[in-house]
Amino acid sequence: MELLKKHSKLSSSFFHVYVEVIILLSCFNFRCLNLLGLADPVVSGNATDKQALLDFKAKITGDQLKVMESWNSSIHFCQWHGVTCGRKNQRVTKLELQSLKLSGSLSPHIGNMSFLRVLNLMNNSFYNQIPQSIGGLRRLETLYLTNNSISGEIPSNLSSCSKLTIVRMAGNRLTGEIPAFLGFLSNLKVLSFYNNSLIGSIPPSLGNLSSLEELALTYNALDGIIPETLGRLTNLSIFLAAANAISGEIPEFLVRFGALRYLNLSFNNFEGVIPSGGIFKNASATFVEGNSKLCGGIPELHMLRCNLKTSSSNSLRLEVAIIVGSLGATLAFTCLLILWIGKKKEKQATTTSVENSVLQLSYQSIVRATDGFSTQNLVGSGSFGSVYKGVLQASGAVIAVKVLNLLNRGASRSFLAECEALKNIRHRNLVKVLTAISGEDYQGNDFKALVYEFMENGSLEDWLHPLIGMNEPETVRNLNFFQRVSVAMDVAHALEYLHHHCEEPIIHCDLKPSNILLDEEMVGHISDFGLAKILSTDRLNYSANKSGSLGLRGTIGYAPPEYGMGSGLSTKGDVYSYGILLLEMFTGKRPTDERFREGLSLRNFVKAALPERIVEVTDPILVEERVARGTPGVKNSRNDRHLRCLNSLFEIGLTCSAESPNERIDMSDVVIKLCSIRDKFHPTRLRHEVPT
Incomplete structure (x- = not known):
């Protein structure tokens, strides 16, 4: 009996040992499989990404377009709206939720999506601070947070995202100083903090960003000097530092920047002599007004002569x-x-840029890019043709395709020659023409189109007169006072260039809000320039074989009265259109508004109210801004600096839209007057008085 008990006990011990060995071997096998890459490596990663997305959704407090409704368990999270996953591991690589009217704070769990390369939340209403966890996105390459209401300081650990090439945080409420650690982001090509509330000086460490092509610091409260270390940024093509309090002399190294094509240092505290070489020889690309202690420069800059x-x-x-x-x-x-x-x-050797991607486009490639000219890709249409948004399959570049309305077949050589001339017209406030296409469509019809750079923020029409849905608030999209002044100046600079700085004057003939496009930084660009000449030739060739003639005379409300009486096209006609545009921008009323009947026009409406009743004709959105600034009771323009500025703008609009062409000023005078207004009403002061 004793022996049986011992045997039983020994068997039980062996069994326990056996079980423990099996468990250990199982754990060892699982671990080895992981080490050898034989176990499923994405289960935990997928779960982490999905949970991070759900946490992101939980922080959304406003979703007018019901975008987040697709984020549910009925479909895989890689198919949720705005989410892109890698093919191999099904990890989230892109989160693109731009321009979807979302509001809420940014989830701190966003840093858990460790494979994320693109984060695009621009043109929404996100608020609160950028979470520190963003430093966990070590693979992040592009960060777009433009035009939100994000506050707080720039996260200190953003430097951990060493692969970043583009950082755009313009149009927010960021405070504090520009961190010196940004100088460690050696791959950075674009750094934009345009229109925030940043203070302090420009960090010298930014001079380490040898790949930097665009630096946008306009509309902040920066001071100090431009550090000499920025002289190492030889690839810089755009440098925006206007409307700050930067002092000292303009650095000579800017003259040596061969790639620099746009420089805006206006409305600061610079002093001394304006350099005369390099970009400073191009008045359409250099802006230095609003610096009272600056002098010299080329005459076209309209600066004071230096004291001898x-x-x-x-x-x-x-x-x-x-x-x-x-x-x-x-x-x-x-x-x-x-x-x-x-x-x-x-x-x-580079094929990734937009311009190189479109050099050899065919009708077939345009059809594919626009999804067969789908109505979903239709951006707008007008007398010149229809515009479609397209994405090139080869490079992923986003383009705008304008399919022209043609009456006359053929004439491919003259068309391509004219378009080649348009490609050579470059100004920072003109939409860039990338290429032209001439051929036949699938039905054998004549097909001609122009390919432009795509403007992310749509047209001025969209911002002045947004389409309001039943459940949408009326202030979803609007421009504040200073943004309107800035766009008005952008358009004036572009028209001055077309009228006075091209080999021969270019008449636009159809200037209106829908032809003013806004880029990511809300800079205005004129589109459709030069098309009047191309299409008028087409109409003339057509009318030679047909009875009657179709003239290109602009759009009702914006076209000058002399065009209706048969007068030829002229630059003064564009000036008239600009005057009406300026009045519309600050009244918020179209010239074709129903109230303007029986002899009453937008021009007469404004003229009758100046100067004592200026508030009555001003856009209600701008009036609300005055209320927010605490000066609602001031109605006399003589007692309010803001109203004096409005009065001056309205007077320019009235002068430009005079009935007689001889009474209208030219665009060079308009630019001088606008610069004078900006000098008197310093933008750094205006900006902080206007809600952003």
Whole structure:
């Protein structure tokens, strides 16, 4: 019996040992499978990404378009609206929810989506701070948070996202200083903090961003000087630092930036002599007005002449600079030539840029890009043709395709020649023409189209007169006072360039809000320039074979009265259209409004109210801004700086829209007057008085 008990006990012990060994081996096998990559590696990752998305959804407090309704268990999370996953591991790589009228705070769990490469939340109403967990997105390449209401400081650990190439945070309420650690983001090409409340000076560490192409710091409260270290940013093509309190002299190194094509240093505290070389020779690309202590520069900048009685030290410094510049001119030219040749070869080898992607487009590729000219991709239509949004399959580049309304078949050579000329017209406030297409469609009909760069924020028409749904508040999209002034100046600069700085004057002939497009930074661009000439030739060729003639005379309400009486097209006709546009921008009323009947027009409506009843004709949205600023009771324009500014703008609009062409000023005078208004009503002060 004793032996039986011992045997039983021994058997039980062996059984326990056996079970433990089996468990250990199972754990060991599972772990080894993981180490060898044989176990499923995405289950936990997928669960983490899905949960992070659900946490993101939980923080959404407003969803007018019901976008988040697709985020449910009936479909895989990789198919949720705005979510893109990688093919191999089904991890979230893109979260693109731009322009969907979403509101809420940003979930701190967003940092758990460790495979995320693109985060695009621009043009929504997200608020509160950017969570520190964003530093966990080590694969993040592009970050778009433009035009929200995000507050707080720029996260300190954003430098952990070492693969970032684009950071756009314009149009928010960011505070604090620009962090020096951003200088560690060595791959950065675009850095935009346009229109925030940032303080302090520009960090010298930004000079380490050798790949940087765009630096946008306009409309903040920055001070100090432009650090000399920025002289290392030789790839910089756009530098925006207007409407701050930056001081010191304009750095000479900006003259040497061969890639620089747009520079805005206006409305700061710069002093001294404006450089005269490099980009400073191009008045349409350089803006320095609003700096009362600056002088010199080319005449087209309209700045004061420098006082000849400068100090001996300044004179000596100028002489030394001239001597050094002369001695180094040959060497500098040689270096620039070598760099230019190298960059040209590099550009030729690159196929990812939008311009290179569209050089050889065919009708078939345009059909594919626009999904067969789908109505869902129709952006707008007018007298010149219809515009479609397209995405090129080869590169993923987003383009705008304008299919022209043609009456006359053929004429491909003249059409392509005219379009080639348009491609060479470049100004920061003109929509860039990328290429032209001429051929036949699938039915054998003549097909001609222009391909433009795509403007993310739509047209000025969309912002002045947004389409309001039944359940949408009326202030979903609107422009504040200073944004309207800025767009008005953008359009004026572009028209001045077309009228006075091209080989021969270019008449637009159809200037109106729907032809003013706004980019990511809310900068205005004129579209459809030069089409009047192309299509008028088409109409003339057509009318040679048909009875009657179809003229291109603009749009009712914006076309000048002399066009209706048979007068020829002229730059003064564009000036009239600009005047009406300016009145519309600040009254919020179309010239074709139903109230303007029986002799009453938008122009007469405004003229009768100036100057004492200016509030009565001003856009109610702008009046609400005055209420928010605490000056609702001031109705006399003489006692209110804001109203004096409005009065001056309305007067420009009235002068431009005079009935007689001879009474209208030209666009060069308009630009001078607008600059004068901006000088008197400093944008840094205006901006902080207007809700953003």
